Every structure is written in C-alpha cells, then in structure tokens.
Amino acid sequence: MTVIRVNETGFENEKCVLELAEEQFTELLIALGDMKGRVRKGEPVPDTEVKQRVSAVQRAMDHVFSERKRLDEVQRKRAGIVHEFAIDFDAARDEIGRRLARLRAASSAGDVPE
Known part of the structure; x- marks a missing residue:
C-alpha cells in the first residue's frame, strides 16, 4: 500500500x-x-x-x-518549461550581461560604434 x-x-x-x-x-x-x-x-x-x-x-x-x-x-x-520549451534563465542572464557590457563599453568610448 x-x-x-x-x-x-x-x-x-x-x-x-x-x-x-x-x-x-x-x-x-x-x-x-x-x-x-x-x-x-x-x-x-x-x-x-x-x-x-x-x-x-x-x-x-x-x-x-x-x-x-x-x-x-x-x-x-x-x-521551468512553458509552452513545450524550457526557458534557460542562465543563458538569458549571460546574454543580458554581455549586451550591457557592450553598451557600457560603447558609452565610455564616446561614440557608438556601427
């Protein structure tokens, strides 16, 4: 039982x-x-x-x-699976970090690169 x-x-x-x-x-x-x-x-x-x-x-x-x-x-x-696929929060966090780092680097360079 x-x-x-x-x-x-x-x-x-x-x-x-x-x-x-x-x-x-x-x-x-x-x-x-x-x-x-x-x-x-x-x-x-x-x-x-x-x-x-x-x-x-x-x-x-x-x-x-x-x-x-x-x-x-x-x-x-x-x-964490939504609508038959899992959201990879670690990968999303890493990507956001990379993009923020690029924005910071671009802002300190004085000009936005193409």
Whole structure:
C-alpha cells in the first residue's frame, strides 16, 4: 500500500496519487484476468459482472492517464518549461550581461560604434 506524503511543493503527493491509481488499475486488471480464467474453465459469469469489471478498468485507466498528465504538468512547471520549451534563465542572464557590457563599453568610448 502506498503512503501519501506531502511536501511544500505538493510534488511528492502528485507522485503518490499516480502510484495509487496505478495500483488500483493493476488490481482491476488482475480481477479481470481471474474472470477470464473462470470463463475459460466454463464457469458461468454474469454479464453484469463482466460489464462492471470492464467499466471499472476503463475508469481506472482514465484515472491513471489523468494523474500521469497532472504529474507531467507539475514536473514541467518545476523545470521551468512553458509552452513545450524550457526557458534557460542562465543563458538569458549571460546574454543580458554581455549586451550591457557592450553598451557600457560603447558609452565610455564616446561614440557608438556601427
């Protein structure tokens, strides 16, 4: 059983929720596999039970995918990724510094170079 842990970012909690959803999905798949085995053995399985199991698996699968999507979004936000690309703040800071240095050098030269 997964224990939900929360830290200041909530990120750990997101991972735990995904793990819980995956565990639930796995358990439902095992139950569906057991039912399949009963059918192969010729045991009667009511249609309502089959529909309930299949529906539960579909809901669990949707839940896993939505939690995975949420976790990916949290990871992208923490990595500074905006609109599918990451902003490299270090490179931007370096470029700004270079441009400021060129402006300072140009202003002390007395004339702006072409």
